[in-house]
Amino acid sequence: MRRLLQSIIHNRKLYDRPQDEWTCGRAAEGCACVFGPGAKGECRATSQCLPAKQGDRWVCTRAISLGAACAPGPLPDGSCGCPVPPCRPVRSLRSQRGRLTWLAVCAALGVVLLALWGRSGQAWTNPGPLTAQHATSAQRCSDCHVEPATVAVTAVAAAARRAAHDTLCLKCHDLGRHGRSPHGVEPADLARVSAATKSNLAKVPVWLAAAQPLVRGIAPDLACAACHQEHHGRDFALKQMSDQQCQVCHQGQFASFGDGHPEFTDYPYERRTRLHFDHTAHLQNHFLLRQVVARAPTSCSSCHEPAGDGRQMLVRDFAQSCAKCHAGQIEGEGRAGAKGLVFLRLPEFDTNALQAAGEPVGEWPAFCEGGLTPFMRWMLEGDVVARDALGVLGPANLADLSAATPMQKAAAARLLWSVKGLLADLVAQGQGVMLRRMASPTKTGRTGQLPADSLLAVQQAWLPNLLKEVAAYRRGEKPALPVRAAPATASLPAAKPGAAKPAADDDLLSDAPAAPVPAAVTVAAPPPASPSPALIEMDDAELRVAEGGWYRRDETYTLYYRPDGHADSFLTAWLDATAGDPSSSARAIFAQLSDPQAPGLCMKCHSVDTTKSGTLVNWLPARPEPNHHKFTFFKHAAHFSLMGDQGCKTCHALDAKADYAAAFGTNRDPAIFHSNFAPLSKDTCATCHQPGAAGASCQQCHNYHTGTLQTLRAPVSDFKRPSTGN
Amino acid sequence: MKPFVRRRWILSLVTLGVALVLAGTWRLGHIALRPVAMYSGWLLLALVLGLAFFNARKKLPFLPLLDANTWLQGHIYAGWVAVFVYFLHAGFRWPDGQLESLLALVFYVVAASGVFGLWLSRWLPPRLARSGESLVYERIPLLRHRLLAEVKQTVRQAETETQSTTLGDFHLHFLSGYFSRRPGLLSPLTGEDRAHHRVSRELTALRRFLNDREAAFADQLAEFVETKRNLDFQLAGQRLLKVWLFVHVPLTFALLVLLAAHVWLALNFSHRL
Incomplete structure (x- = not known):
């Protein structure tokens, strides 16, 4: 027992x-x-x-x-x-446990106090390392957190608190005007797209359908941290989202890319190409011509190459892709008319009518042709007298003023003297006059490096007494009625003994070469067509500037500019300057330069876009825009190895029936177009892009934040002058 | 089916159902970009406070707040839910911050000690009941003292009556050490009983050298050895049933302090309140 x-x-x-x-x-x-x-x-x-x-x-x-x-x-x-x-x-045991409990509480309290207010408190309270980008840009908690933050009890206070925190994010991250709106899209646009989208309920996963009611109303107030959660380590994927999270706000929901994703409509051809290049015409016609076939590209890569990041396919530059066939055309090869652009000329005035009306005109060639050039008109509009005269003249024909009113004749005379004044100013002051008269904010390329000596030679050849006459006219001395004068010469006249000196107070002419003062105001006879006899026969003036530059034709009293080839800076500068200028003078210049037959043939290939942000001449084909975030992106380089025998045609099939050219010419809206290629088929992508294969997540092809955004707004400190302490 | 087994099944299924509903809600909220971490955080805080109140309830027996058994059942199943909610809250990953890592560690230890205590309270008591006389834990030191005194008394009597030092020597070499030693903390779990077997074996081996009178005393000593075995098992087992609370309870209060700091930090720094 x-x-x-x-x-x-x-x-x-x-x-x-x-x-x-x-x-x-x-x-x-x-x-x-x-x-x-x-x-x-x-x-x-x-x-x-x-x-x-x-x-x-x-x-x-x-x-x-x-x-x-x-x-x-x-x-x-x-x-x-x-x-x-x-x-x-x-x-007792109970007492021992109680003491241990107090000890644990005190230890925890000590840790908390040290963590919150200790010297290394930030290291303790930091809920985790930041991602590499933020770890280097954020120095203090207050860089990203509102301090002190009030505890939000009401929905309004919570929204204000979210907005305050988001403002800190947006200090560095530019998300555009509607940064907090879904996709950065204007709410009205978003509502329009939402209203037009319908969901295919049969294909919506249960979880997605059940979650959608939870997002109603929160989408416009979505905090940055709803998707981007920090403090999870250096390599944490801040942008990682599930497909269901991407879709939960959408009206049109679907199961996966292969099952329910909307069919492509115009992707990837979302706008007119910047350069007018008709693939169909070139591939099916031009490249097959016997005289071209040897120079024609042999593959797509002859003209296209992937961008550095492998995404966009770029057009190679002019020299690599177009110059073989088109460089000569741009330089004027085979051109019937003048190879240069008419910049300035002495317009034809009805001097007889002016004389009959008692308007002195002074020296003026008798055989001028044509009216004011657009460039001259713009420069003259910078002169009040000329502008007023042009206004009075209206549509009157300067070459025949027989039917003009006395007031118009007087205006024509004032205009004639303004033209003389313009020419005199150009001779005396050079390129600065062009820029001042045209009120040009920038000088780049606008003057075409017009040489002062050329202007002087023009004046000497066409109106030898111009400087004296204009000086006298500006002093208020009325020139005598004209008498026919001896013909001028194109050569620079040497100073002649006994020539009258300019007035002492006439600074304008102080540096001008001395010229004989005519006994009376004359009407100049046309200068000889060729320069003065020379021992060596001279080539035509146009040929002498084969590489581009300024030349004149004395027989027509015209000054030309010959482009120096592709991307001529003078032409591009003036096309840029006048493309979006609504003034009549600018439109006239743009019309002159953009004529399909104009020297340089710029507008034959380069299109002009007019959008909300202004008018732009597309000098370059599409280029990577790091700050432009499209909704859909594609990495070409990653797909090269997947192309079969069809090569690029696997995805880009020519649409021979498309009226590609119709989108160019006078059309300035890039959204109106017909692509040379048929839109891609979703099935082409879905062949590989399945969950078990190449993946089919939304983020493989889509951006959430769209628009032109600066990835990072770098804080730029002002350069301040040190205080003198005075 | 026994009532308590039926109760266990029902409560387990209810807990599983609650966990599934919470998981589904969490997933819906996650998909809908709602601040599920904040919601699950508030829920977890409420659960931890409710669980901790069990300790206070024991100290306030006068309050008409259900009986202790009901509280214990609620504590057990709410504890399982709290562990599940914690995993949802932390995103099934170890936290990155130092304070939060400490908080997670303490939570894990508290939860693990609770699970251990639950298992121990189900596993050990039947074994204690089967091993021999059930003893009051607080009286075990006294019983040890008395048993030691009785052993000494018996050995002394044997030496006096038999005029032999055989049992005295045996006591000196084996019994005194065996009766004065305390069992290891985890011996009920490991089943460690080598000392008892060694003494029993030696005592059996000694019988060959004993006369009848000495053998009668040896039988008494064998009975004392068996009593000591049960005493040790009762001591170690009951001690273990109390010692796990030395981890669970103090760390629960430490957890509350750390939780308060965590809540304060979250309220101050969260972008999504």
């Missing part, structure tokens, strides 16, 4: 107090005193009992569990006869 350690007799059992903080130090020896330790752990033992007085005797009251009444019994003074030596109370 197993012996029992514990007594089961009720009055023999000890009274345990496990809930007490302290237990008697002698409890383990079976000698625990009946009083037990005090609340603070002090021993209260003195004796085994407190004797009770019964009548005149003291009686032992020791507990039965301690052996009942003791043998010696109480002392005569009533004290216990079994004194108990003091013990060292020990803590």
Whole structure:
């Protein structure tokens, strides 16, 4: 029989107090005193009992569990006869656990206090390393967090708090005008697209359909942190989103790219090409011509190459792709008319009518042809008198003023003197006059480096007395009625002895070469067609500037500019300057330069776009725009190895019926076009882009933030002059 | 099916259902770009506070707040839910920040100690009941003391009556050490009982050298050895049933402090409130 350690007799059992903080130090020896330790752990033992007085005797009251009444019994003074030596109370288990709990709480509190306010607090409170980009750009918590941030209780306060935090994000990240709007699209546009989109409910996954009601109303107030969650490590994918997260706001939802994704409509041909290049015409006609076939490209890569990032396919530059066939055309090869651009000429005036009306005209060639050139008209409009005269003249024909009113004749005379004044100013002051008269904000290319000597030679050849006449006219001296003068020469006249000196106060003419002062104002005879006789026969003036430059034709009193080839800076500068200028003068210049037969043939290939942001001549084909985030992107280079025998035609099939050329000419809207190629088929992509193969996630092809955005707004500090301390 | 088994099944299924509903809600919120971390954080805080209140409830027995058994059942199953919500909240990954790593560590230890305690409270008591006399833990030191005294008394009596030191020597070499040693902390789990077997084996081997009178005393000593084995098992087992709370309870309060700091930081720095 197993012996029992514990007594089961009720009055023999000890009274345990496990809930007490302290237990008697002698409890383990079976000698625990009946009083037990005090609340603070002090021993209260003195004796085994407190004797009770019964009548005149003291009686032992020791507990039965301690052996009942003791043998010696109480002392005569009533004290216990079994004194108990003091013990060292020990803590109960419960008390020990309580102390440990306090210790743990204090330790945790210490850690928290150090973390929040300690020297290395930021390292402790930082919920995790930032991504590499933010780790180097954000120095303090307040760079990205509103401090102090109030706890938002109401929805309005929460929205304000989100907006405040987003503002900090947008300090560096430009998301356009509607940065907080979904996709950065204007809300009205978004509503329009949403209204036009319908979901194919049969193909919407259950989870997506169930989640969609949860986003109603929050889309316009989506915090940046809803998608971009920081503090998850240096290499954390901040942009990573699930396809369902991408689709949850959309009206048109679908299961996957292969199952339900909308068919492509115009992708990737979203606009007119910047250069007018008809692939169909070139591939099916021009490149097959016998005289061209040797120079024709042999493959797409002859003219196209991938951009550095492998995404866009670029058009190689003019020299590599077009020059073999078109360089000569641009330089004027085989051109019937003048190879140069008419810049300036002496217009034909009805000098007889002017003389008859008593308007002095001074020296003026009798056989001029044509009217004012667009460039001259713009420069003359910079002169108040000329502008007024042109206004009075209206549509009157300067070459035949017989039917003109006296007022128009007077205006014609003023205009004639303004033309002379313009020419005189050009001779005297050079290119600066062009820029001033045209109020040109920039000078780049606008002057075509027009040489001062050319202007001087023009003046000497056409109007030898111009400077004197204009000076006199501006002094208010009325020139005498004209008499026919001896013909001028094209050569620079040498100063002749006895020639009258210019007026001392006429600074304009102070540097001008001396010329004979005519006895009377003359009408100049046409200069000889060729320069003065020379020992060596001279080539035609146009041939002498085969590489581009200025030349004149004295027989027509015209100054030409011959382009120096492709991308001539003078032509491009003036086309850029006048393309979007609504003034009549600018439009006239643009019309002159953009004529399909104009020298340089610029507009034969380069289109002009007029959009909300202005008018732009497309000098270059599409180029990578790092700050322009399209909704859809594609990496060509990653797909080269997948092309079969068809090569680029695998995706880009020619659409021979498309009226490609119709989108050019007078059309300036790049959105109106017909591509040379048929739109891509979604099935072509879906062949590989399946979840188990090349992947079919939204982010493989789509950007969320769209538009022209600066990836990072670099804070640029102002350069301030140091304070003088004065 | 026994009532408690049925109860366990029902509560387990309810807990599983709650977890599934929470997981589904979390996924929907995640897809809908809602601040699910914030929502799950508030839920987790409420659960942890509710779980911690179990300790306070034990100290406030006068409050009419259901009985302790109901609280314990709620504590167990709410604890499982809290662990699941924690995983949702943390995104099934170890946090990156130092304070949050500490918070996660403490949460894991508290949860793990709770699971360990739950298992221990289901596994150990039947074994303690089967091993022999059930003892009050607080009285075990006294019983050890008494048993040691009785062994000494028996050995002394044997030496006096038999005029032999055989049992005295045996006591000196084996029994005194065995009866004064304390069992290891985890011995109920490991089943470590080598000392008891060694003493029993030696005592059996000694019988060949004992006369009848000495053998009678040896039988008494063998009974004491068996009693000591049960005493050790009761001590170690009951101690283990109390010691896991030395981890679970203090760290729970440390967890509350760290949670308060975490909530304060989240409220101050979150972009998505």
